[in-house]
């Protein structure tokens with residue numbers, strides 16, 4: 001019998017800053033209303049990091065919870081990958097700070113930068129490395145403090161985002177490579193830099209020597225998001241031979257309720273199978289998928305053997321999907 005190494009998700013964890021900012025709160029800062037935000041996006045509130053609360057602080061808490069739930073000691077982890085577009089510092093990587101915060105001194109730690117698709121990218125990279133046999137256990141973290149790169153005078157963007165972190169503990173396990181065996185079954189990542197100007201941050205150490213703030217042409221991003229996400233989901237289903245109705249849970253990046261409704265309609269997916277956190281978290285970029293996984297886990301909607309499809313699209317453009325049997 002052949003042995004195939006699969007990256008099995010053993011634990012999930014999350015961290016949200018204490019401070020909640022409602023649409024009502026935002027309407028005191030910019031010219032907007034709760035009605036507009038809810039109707040156009042589905043967002044009701046978001047969490048905002050406290051002064052001095054860094055991306056790595058959120059990531060460390062999320063990782064600790066994932067480790068406890070997996071029953072794994074931090075010292076048995078040999079790979080830490082952090083997906084973030086809001087690193088604590090330009091360097092070192094936030095993943096290295098998370099690694100140090102957890103007391104891990106072996107293996108490797110690095111960041112992946114694919115903005116809102118970061119968690120899908122990071123899972124893909126971790127899966128590839130675990131399957132080589134070089135690493136045994138990986139913490140894959142999506143952690144962001146987007147509140148720090150928002151233009152708080154731009155109502156078109158500042159209402160959309162929030163802060164938070166989520167993490168999973170992946171373990172390389174030998175399997176027979178069967179459909180029903182646990183682990184990551186398929187990953188697909190894509191990018192196309194021609195669309196940079198539709199969603200970007202207008203600063204950086206190598207250009208302006210400043211951090212910059214987020215700029216977005218929301219309407220255009222919206223149009224591309226529905227197309228690109230539906231496309232990558234269809235590719236995933238074709239490549240793995242699963243039908244959309246065989247997926248137990250869709251765990252999408254949370255950018256806009258209307259984008260998710262559009263995709264569900266296009267692919268004929270029942271809304272009950274889609275995990276939604278957007279209303280309480282807003283768009284947390286690379287953190288949104290692991291935060292949604294965590295919510296599904298805590299609501300007992302995800303069990304050993306569940307077929308889970310994750311997808312995301314973000315600045316770059318970058319986009320992608322991961323199919324995993326929990």
Ligand code: UT7
Nearest residue numbers: 032033036040116155156159218219221222225255256314
């Ligand atoms: O995670 C990365 C991927 N990001 C996304 O997927 C985001 C995709 N885009 C979107 O979610 C939506 O395009 C937005 C929620 C950003 C905007 O919704 P929209 O329906 O596309 O609105 P719009 O930008 O076309 O603006 C419509 C109107 C404009 O007014 P006029 O020009 O029609 O008078 C805006 O000025 O709504 C106005 N507007 C607002 N009004 C009240 C824009 N933002 C606000 C606001 N409150 N916060």
